[in-house]
Amino acid sequence: MDELAAFTGTVAAWxxxxxxxxxxxWLTWVDHAGRVDHRAxxxxxxxxxxxxxxxxxxxxxxxxxxxxxALADRILxxxxxxxxxxxxxxxxxxxxxxxxxGRVRTPVDPAALPxxxxxxxxxxxxxxxxxxxxxxxxxxVEGGRSPRAPWESGTSHETSPVGxxxxxxxxxxxxxxxxxxxxxxxxxxxxxxxxxxxxxxxADLGLxxxxxxxxxxxxxxxxxxxxxxVVPLLPFDDLLGEVWEERARRGSPRGWRRFVQGLTGRDxxxxxxxxxxxxxxxxxxxxxxxxxxxxxxxLDDALRDLLGVRVPVRAxxxxxxxVDVLRRHHAVQSLHLPETxxxxxxxxxxxxxxxxxxxxxxxxxxxxxxxxxxxDTGARLAAACGGYAGAGDPxxxxxxxxxxxxxxxxxxxxxxxxxxxxxxxxxVATRVQEVRR
Amino acid sequence: xxxxPSPRTRVLLxxxxxxxxxxxxQDVLFGNRAELERLGVLYPADRFDAHxxxxxxxxxxxxxxxxxxxxxxxxxxxxxxxxxxxxxIVSHEILATASRAQVRRALESFGDAEVHVVMSVRDLVRQVxxxxxxxxxxxxxxxxxDFLDAITAPTPTREIATWFxxxxxxxxxxxxxxxxxxxxxxxxVTVPKPGAPASLxxxxxxxxxxxxxxxxDTSRADRTNPSMGVAETALVxxxxxxxxxxVLANVHYREFVRELLAHRTLSRRDHMARLVLPPDVRPWAxxxxxxxxxxxxxxxxxxxxxxDELLPEATDPTPYVDPDDVGPAELQDPGMTALVxxxxxAGEMRExxxxxxxxxxxxEEDRDRARHEAGLVLRAKRRFVSxxxxxxxxxxxxxxxxxxxxx
Numbered sequence: 001m002d003e004l005a006a007f008t009g010t011v012a013a014w015x016x017x018x019x020x021x022x023x024x025x026w027l028t029w030v031d032h033a034g035r036v037d038h039r040a041x042x043x044x045x046x047x048x049x050x051x052x053x054x055x056x057x058x059x060x061x062x063x064x065x066x067x068x069x070a071l072a073d074r075i076l077x078x079x080x081x082x083x084x085x086x087x088x089x090x091x092x093x094x095x096x097x098x099x100x101x102g103r104v105r106t107p108v109d110p111a112a113l114p115x116x117x118x119x120x121x122x123x124x125x126x127x128x129x130x131x132x133x134x135x136x137x138x139x140x141v142e143g144g145r146s147p148r149a150p151w152e153s154g155t156s157h158e159t160s161p162v163g164x165x166x167x168x169x170x171x172x173x174x175x176x177x178x179x180x181x182x183x184x185x186x187x188x189x190x191x192x193x194x195x196x197x198x199x200x201x202x203a204d205l206g207l208x209x210x211x212x213x214x215x216x217x218x219x220x221x222x223x224x225x226x227x228x229x230v231v232p233l234l235p236f237d238d239l240l241g242e243v244w245e246e247r248a249r250r251g252s253p254r255g256w257r258r259f260v261q262g263l264t265g266r267d268x269x270x271x272x273x274x275x276x277x278x279x280x281x282x283x284x285x286x287x288x289x290x291x292x293x294x295x296x297x298x299l300d301d302a303l304r305d306l307l308g309v310r311v312p313v314r315a316x317x318x319x320x321x322x323v324d325v326l327r328r329h330h331a332v333q334s335l336h337l338p339e340t341x342x343x344x345x346x347x348x349x350x351x352x353x354x355x356x357x358x359x360x361x362x363x364x365x366x367x368x369x370x371x372x373x374x375x376d377t378g379a380r381l382a383a384a385c386g387g388y389a390g391a392g393d394p395x396x397x398x399x400x401x402x403x404x405x406x407x408x409x410x411x412x413x414x415x416x417x418x419x420x421x422x423x424x425x426x427x428v429a430t431r432v433q434e435v436r437r
Numbered sequence: 438x439x440x441x442p443s444p445r446t447r448v449l450l451x452x453x454x455x456x457x458x459x460x461x462x463q464d465v466l467f468g469n470r471a472e473l474e475r476l477g478v479l480y481p482a483d484r485f486d487a488h489x490x491x492x493x494x495x496x497x498x499x500x501x502x503x504x505x506x507x508x509x510x511x512x513x514x515x516x517x518x519x520x521x522x523x524x525x526i527v528s529h530e531i532l533a534t535a536s537r538a539q540v541r542r543a544l545e546s547f548g549d550a551e552v553h554v555v556m557s558v559r560d561l562v563r564q565v566x567x568x569x570x571x572x573x574x575x576x577x578x579x580x581x582x583d584f585l586d587a588i589t590a591p592t593p594t595r596e597i598a599t600w601f602x603x604x605x606x607x608x609x610x611x612x613x614x615x616x617x618x619x620x621x622x623x624x625x626v627t628v629p630k631p632g633a634p635a636s637l638x639x640x641x642x643x644x645x646x647x648x649x650x651x652x653x654d655t656s657r658a659d660r661t662n663p664s665m666g667v668a669e670t671a672l673v674x675x676x677x678x679x680x681x682x683x684v685l686a687n688v689h690y691r692e693f694v695r696e697l698l699a700h701r702t703l704s705r706r707d708h709m710a711r712l713v714l715p716p717d718v719r720p721w722a723x724x725x726x727x728x729x730x731x732x733x734x735x736x737x738x739x740x741x742x743x744x745d746e747l748l749p750e751a752t753d754p755t756p757y758v759d760p761d762d763v764g765p766a767e768l769q770d771p772g773m774t775a776l777v778x779x780x781x782x783a784g785e786m787r788e789x790x791x792x793x794x795x796x797x798x799x800x801e802e803d804r805d806r807a808r809h810e811a812g813l814v815l816r817a818k819r820r821f822v823s824x825x826x827x828x829x830x831x832x833x834x835x836x837x838x839x840x841x842x843x844x
Contacts, residue, residue: 046616047537079536081497085599086536086613102609103602106592114594124497253499265684335497335504 007092007099008042015049018057019072021065025058025111026051026090045099049076050087052121055110059118059422067429074125081124081332084117115414119328122421126325126349127332129428133348134435184227185210186307189282191239192246192272193315194232198303201311228306229282229291231275232299233385233392235399236378237366239273242315245323246272251346253331255324257367257411264373275397276384288388295392302391321360321420322353324412328421352427359420365403365410374400446550448518449526449624449646450543452614453533455604456567457557457628458638460662463488463528465639468657476648478524481517488514492529495539501575501687515546524647525550533610534603540613552622554614555645557638558607559628561722562749566712568601570665573674574699576681576690580674580761585718608732620737627742641741665699666709671763672771673699693779702778703771710758723749 014022014029024032057075061068079086089099091107099107187209188195188202199209210226234242244252244259247270254262263269271278279291294302304310318326329349333342366374378398385394403410453459466473466480473480482488490507491514493500518525533556535543544552569584579587579597587598604610615623624645629637636650643650665673676694685694714722730744825831 044616046612047541050536077538079497079538082499083596083600086534086603087538101612102606103588103593105609262683265680265682331499332497335494335499336508338508339505 003092003095003098004045005042006094007090008045008048010092011048011090012043015054015072015076018054018061019068021061021068023058023061023065025109026054027093027109027111030093048087048089050080051090051108051110052080052085052088052113052117053078054090055113056118056121056125056422058110059418060426063422064426067426067433070433071125071425071429074128075121078121078124078128080117080121081127081335082120084120088113088117115418118418119414119421122418122425123328123332126329126421126425126428127336129425129432130329130333130345130349131336132432132435133345133428135344135348183207183308184306185224186228186230187226187282188230188232189278190231190272190275191234191242191315193242193317194234195272197314197316198230198232198311200316202307202309205309205311207307207309225286225290227290229279229286230303230306231279231282231291231293231390233275233293233295233390233394233396235401236273236374236381236397237400238363239275239397240366240374241320241363242317243270243272245318248323248327248330249346249350251330251334251342253327253334255327255412256320256364260367260370260374264370269377274381276381279385279388283388291388291390293385293388293390293392293394295390295394295396298391318350318353319358319360319362319420320364320412321417322356322358322424324417325420325424326350326353328417329424349424349428352424352431356420356423356427360412360416361407361409363401363408364412365401365408367410368403371400371402445522446518446547447524448547448550448552449524449555450532450552450614451526451528451530451555451557452535453530453556453604453610454558454564454607455530455533456564456571456662457530457559457626458642459528459530459557461658462557462639462642464658465653465655466526466528468659469653472653473526473648476652478526478646478648479517479521480526480528481514481521488527488529489531491527492531495543496531496535498531501691511543511546515543518546518550519548526646528555531604532614533605534600535613537613537616540616544617552618553624554611554618554622555624555626556607556611556614557626557628557642558747560726560747560749561605562714562719562726562753563628564605565714565718565722567664568605570670570712572597573670573677574695576677576687578674578677578681581712581759582761585715589718589721607729608736611733611736611738615738621739623736623738625733625738625740625742625744627740627744627746629742630746644741662700663704664712665704666706667712667758667760668763668767669699669703669706669709669771670712671760672703672768672775674760675768676775693782697778697782698775702774706771706774711755712760713753713755713757715757715759719749719753720751723751 010030010033013033014024014026017024017029053075057068057072060071060075085105087105088110089101089105089107091109092098096107186207188198202208210224240260240263244254244256247254247259252259263273268274269277275293279288279293283291292302292306300310326346326349330342330346333345337345375398378400382394382397385397401408451459451462464485467482467485470480470482484490486503487510490503490510492498492511493504493507494509494511498504514527518527532543565585565588566581569579569581572579572584577597584597587593587595588601590598593599593602602609611623626638626641626645636655639655640650643652673694676698680690680694713719726747726749730747733747734744821831822835825835
């Protein structure tokens with residue numbers, strides 16, 4: 001048996017092993033299996049699966065071998081999306097140069113492949129599986145994006161009917177007396193995940209945000225002003241984290257580092273990360289006395305005073321590794337679905353991710369190269385948040401925490417994201433199989 | 438509904454390599470679609486970048502936002518191929534980087550057509566600097582030396598290197614695209630050496646495509662992607678440093694930096710220092726070219742031109758000018774050229790905007806006038822109807838008017 005035939009036969013036998021749920025690493029397989037005179041006919045060596053595909057299947061088998069048969073063809077016949085090496089040949093210790101093909105197709109030990117390469121292949125598989133999930137009949141998926149504010153009429157979260165340049169004739173009455181006799185009308189604006197959690201919690205108590213009724217009487221009647229505008233304040237790096245996550249929930253493929261870097265060159269911040277502009281925009285309409293900037297430590301008491309209710313103030317967040325899985329999925333899904341069809345699929349995946357236990361760091365630090373921009377911006381925001389009603393010190397905005405490798409890294413290591421990716425793949429694969437039964 | 442092609446359908450799949458005149462060829466083909474169809478040759482494209490979008494779709498590649506327009510593009514292209522009886526040409530150079538799985542999908546999508554793979558090739562000594570420059574024109578800020586180190590590494594692993602070799606490693610590209618094809622269906626088109634007649638490359642392509650080179654009008658080609666010089670490339674790289682990170686959106690970068698500055702302005706300057714390989718890297722490229730020529734010769738592919746054209750000279754009389762070492766003094770002149778170009782374009786755009794404002798004002802005035810006139814007529818009608826209640830003459834006139842209107 002010539003060397004190429006021995007190699008091809010051994011690979012084919014290993015592929016069969018993986019298809020059956022096996023988890024033996026390639027080089028261990030070669031040591032134990034020896035030179036296998038595999039069944040004839042041998043596959044064409046040019047058509048052998050790549051090392052990345054094979055290793056991903058093996059890692060999935062390590063978590064749950066019951067999906068191997070259903071997933072094997074999907075993975076092994078699929079190219080990794082985006083830029084990256086094409087099918088990497090397996091290393092054959094008996095003849096290391098046997099399978100070398102070209103400058104970048106150096107034979108590899110699949111178990112030693114960088115996690116980033118497995119993430120690339122995995123993102124493609126995850127996108128394929130998500131496309132097979134059935135959509136709810138109503139077309140509306142629970143969870144996913146933050147529910148829209150009732151005063152948002154457009155497609156962008158960042159639109160608001162205010163900012164018309166109107167100034168109010170009077171700047172309102174002290175908030176403490178507002179709710180005696182009637183509950184004050186309110187709107188929530190600011191960090192998208194915190195606002196989403198508040199909106200949902202208040203709605204569960206029967207409290208819904210004020211609707212300006214702009215379209216009543218053909219727009220000839222001035223819109224009614226809310227009594228209270230609540231703008232939660234968070235440390236600036238947390239504001240960025242919430243906006244990054246919200247954008248991923250709405251289909252952005254950007255990783256954390258590129259997201260922050262992309263902000264440093266712009267003139268304006270996204271609204272969810274700019275409480276100063278948010279407060280100013282509302283104040284032009286309702287007056288600064290009605291705009292309440294609330295820091296995390298005072299939010300609970302302030303809501304009790306303003307709205308007469310206590311709500312659990314906890315932002316509904318995904319762990320950063322899960323957000324990273326989500327945005328990687330979207331980077332591939334956007335290549336397969338028109339824009340109009342993507343959000344329901346993204347929402348389905350968010351539903352899966354929300355069921356997963358939080359792993360990895362709870363938050364991310366601003367990348368080192370952007371830190372001075374973040375410090376300057378946070379300080380500027382803190383200085384611009386004076387003159388409104390509220391509770392707590394706006395100086396909280398100036399907080400930009402330093403990189404801490406475990407608790408708050410400034411970047412996600414691929415090896416920390418990979419377990420989340422494989423778990424997400426298996427969960428979605430389970431749902432796909434359930435639907436098919 | 439798809440239709441299986443006639444067995445006479447022949448697909449000429451031009452898969453690369455980048456920087457071998459591919460944009461020019463694609464421009465000629467796109468600009469001459471009607472003439473080609475009369476010759477029985479289909480170039481299926483409703484826009485000049487149709488094959489690029491199809492390639493993005495096949496390769497699952499993101500490309501500065503353009504991928505949004507590519508969803509489903511490969512299948513649409515393949516459907517047109519299957520529906521044609523004759524020769525079909527599909528061309529885009531990024532197809533070179535397709536994996537075996539993607540190649541399988543592409544070949545299967547053509548049904549029973551007879552597929553030929555075409556690859557235009559040029560020696561690495563010219564390809565390497567051209568590819569670095571192409572990276573710079575796509576917003577990269579990597580230095581020339583860093584780029585060279587990445588691609589010459591014994592095991593290139595950086596993304597920029599895996600992309601480079603994915604499209605430029607000719608034997609490996611053909612391993613993936615031509616593994617299932619007989620050698621007579623693989624066509625290499627070698628780019629002539631400098632100094633050859635300008636028409637020679639097109640003549641070679643036409644020979645592969647199966648028609649006379651003068652059967653189409655090559656003057657319609659708009660994109661020639663001429664090279665910039667050393668200082669010009671350094672300038673664009675310096676601009677990239679300033680406009681990345683959210684300062685300039687991709688759509689504006691493409692229009693102003695790549696097209697206006699790089700392609701239409703800086704590449705047309707006189708007395709540019711030519712970008713070449715440094716003396717310590719050239720021998721490596723020369724040696725690799727020799728290995729490839731041996732390998733390609735053994736494979737028995739059809740060659741338009743000569744594989745000897747892939748063998749560069751061992752040395753280059755052109756003095757090496759390091760683009761990483763270009764200082765402010767050298768950047769001043771190309772910088773002024775770029776600034777003047779942008780100011781002229783800004784002036785043109787201001788005139789366009791002013792003209793649009795004028796037309797908008799006129800349209801609004803016409804609209805207001807029409808509304809006013811409609812109001813005058815309406816008020817006049819109301820007064821007349823009121824008058825008809827007290828004046829018999831007006832009442833008779835109104836009744837007569839209503840009878841006429843009802844006919």
